[in-house]
Amino acid sequence: MNPPTITPTPADEIVEQLKSSLPKEVWFNSYPMYLYQDCWNIILDSTIACQNHFQAEDTQIFISSLPKTGTTWLKALLFSIYNRKNHALSQTPLLKHNPHELIPQLESIIYANPNQPDLIKLNNCPTLLGTHLPFQGLPTSIKDTNCKIKDTNCKTTLPVSAPESWLFYLNYDGNESVKADMIDEYFDKFCDGKFPFGPFEDHVLGYWKESLKRPEKVIFVKYEDLKCDPKCELKRLGEFVGFPFSIEEENEGLIDEIIKLCSLEKLKSVEVNQSGRVYSFIENKWFFRKGEVGDWVNYLTPSMVEKYEKIMEHKFKGTGFKF
Numbered sequence: 001m002n003p004p005t006i007t008p009t010p011a012d013e014i015v016e017q018l019k020s021s022l023p024k025e026v027w028f029n030s031y032p033m034y035l036y037q038d039c040w041n042i043i044l045d046s047t048i049a050c051q052n053h054f055q056a057e058d059t060q061i062f063i064s065s066l067p068k069t070g071t072t073w074l075k076a077l078l079f080s081i082y083n084r085k086n087h088a089l090s091q092t093p094l095l096k097h098n099p100h101e102l103i104p105q106l107e108s109i110i111y112a113n114p115n116q117p118d119l120i121k122l123n124n125c126p127t128l129l130g131t132h133l134p135f136q137g138l139p140t141s142i143k144d145t146n147c148k149i150k151d152t153n154c155k156t157t158l159p160v161s162a163p164e165s166w167l168f169y170l171n172y173d174g175n176e177s178v179k180a181d182m183i184d185e186y187f188d189k190f191c192d193g194k195f196p197f198g199p200f201e202d203h204v205l206g207y208w209k210e211s212l213k214r215p216e217k218v219i220f221v222k223y224e225d226l227k228c229d230p231k232c233e234l235k236r237l238g239e240f241v242g243f244p245f246s247i248e249e250e251n252e253g254l255i256d257e258i259i260k261l262c263s264l265e266k267l268k269s270v271e272v273n274q275s276g277r278v279y280s281f282i283e284n285k286w287f288f289r290k291g292e293v294g295d296w297v298n299y300l301t302p303s304m305v306e307k308y309e310k311i312m313e314h315k316f317k318g319t320g321f322k323f
Contacts, residue, residue, distance in 0.1 A: 011049075011052075011114075011115075012045075012115075015044065015045055015048055018036075018044075018048075019032075019034055019044065022034040022035055022036055023035040025040065025194050027042060027177075027195070027196065028169075028177035028178050028182075030177040031196075033194070033196065036137070037134070037136050037137045038134070038136065038202060039133070039134045039136075039137055039197060039198070039199075039202070039203070040193065040194055040195060040196060040197065040198050040199075041137075041196075041197070042196040042197070043107060043108055045114045046107050046108060046111040046112060046113075046114050047107050047111075047133065047137065048114070049111045049114035049115070049117065050106055050107045050110070050111040050117075050139060051137070051138075051139045051140070052139075053111075053117070054106065054110075054111070054139045054141060054142075055139075055141050056139065056141040056142040056145045056147045057145065057147065058145050058146040058147055059127060059147070060127055060128075060129060060142075060145075060147040060148070061078070061082070061127060061128050061129070061147065061148045061149075061150065061241050062106070062129050062130065062131055062138075062142060062147065062148070062149045062150065063075055063078060063103060063128070063129070063130045063131070063150050063151075064130075064131050064132070064133070064135070064138075064149055064150070064151045064207060065130075065132065065151065066132060066197055066198070066200060066203050067132055067165055067168070067196060067197060068165040068168055069223060070223040070226070071130065072098075072099050072100065072267075072287045072288065073099075073226075073262065073264070073267075074150070074221070074226075075099035075100065075102065075103040075128075075130060076094055076099040076261075076262040076267060077226075077234060077237070077258065077259075077262045078103070078128060078150065078237065078241070079092075079093075079094065079099060079102050079103055079128060080092065080094065080258045080261060080262060081234060081237055081238050081241065081243055081258065082127070082128060082241060082243055084243075084254065084258070085243075089254075089257050089258065089261050092261065094261065094262070094267070094270070095270055096270070096271075096272060097272060098270075098272055098273055098276060098278050098284045098287070099267075100130070100278045100279075100284075100287070101272075101278050102128070103128045103129060103130050104118075104121055104122075104129065104130065105129075105130045105131060105132065106129050106130065106131045106133075107131060107132070107133060108132070108279075109121065109278075109279075110122050110129070132196075132197045133197070134197070134202065134203045134206045134207075135206035135207050135210050136206055146217070147217075148217060148218075148219070148240065148241055149207070149210075149217060149218045149219070150218075150219050150221065150237065150240065150241070151207035151208075151211065151218060151219070151220050151221065165195070168282075168287075172281055172282055183299060183300075187300065187304050191307060191308060191311055201311070201312065201315035201316065202315075204321070205315070205316070205319060205321065207220060208220055208319065208321050209319070212320070219236070219237070219240045221233060221236075221237070230259045231255050231256070231259065234255050234258065234259065235250075235255065264288060267288060268285075268288045272284060273285060273287070273288060
């Protein structure tokens with residue numbers, strides 16, 4: 001029996017016409033990427049559907065980040081901060097659900113099927129959402145409403161997202177394009193900004209500049225700051241999202257309990273994070289690795305480090321941003 005014929009919609013045709021006009025790269029011989037709004041986009045159909053149809057609300061909070069820059073940990077922390085009145089920590093949904101299930105990605109989960117977005121999931125999780133889109137690529141409604149954006153785009157002196165994402169892609173189901181001996185090629189692509197949702201520096205600066213312009217809307221958090229002083233950063237996050245910790249909560253050790261609950265060791269021990277899946281193409285366990293500041297030294301050579309330091313010095317000069 002022949003498969004059913006799928007008739008393209010006008011929206012599909014417009015997206016295909018757009019693709020034909022954009023610069024294109026093939027990500028490790030597997031996935032087409034398009035340079036759209038100064039970002040290498042690997043899910044362009046979903047992104048455009050999200051931009052055209054998503055309507056943000058003032059009460060919503062968005063975690064924005066590049067892949068593999070601490071997103072999973074931040075989602076667990078923010079979920080715990082926001083929902084601490086609704087769930088005792090001993091009964092938190094984090095003990096049965098992966099953080100990406102509790103705070104779904106807007107463009108890659110809610111709008112994974114551009115023509116049939118998962119509005120049920122959106123309605124069930126109306127407040128906390130994630131996105132990997134750069135600031136200029138966010139739906140207009142997110143930028144124009146009073147919703148909050150928490151950005152975590154930085155990780156260590158050199159961006160851990162280079163080796164971290166490379167190791168992550170190695171574990172994709174049926175991966176045949178990214179190999180363990182390809183770190184040099186991967187790093188060159190990273191430096192050129194030609195990786196999903198790159199370039200790294202532009203992604204960072206987009207949110208950094210907006211956090212300076214509108215600090216009441218965008219908060220910028222560095223991974224190493226969270227590792228160095230998590231209690232201080234959690235208090236800052238609580239204030240920002242409108243759920244500040246009381247003196248009583250702090251004295252009772254609630255912040256410390258949240259830090260312990262969301263530790264890498266605890267999250268890795270949860271059953272769903274050992275064998276479950278949020279995305280069909282990879283097991284949840286690969287969202288959790290070492291979580292160590294400076295682990296990049298085990299993967300990047302001194303010449304790689306020098307090369308990227310020069311790129312950062314050039315890109316961040318005069319912006320007020322420092323690693």
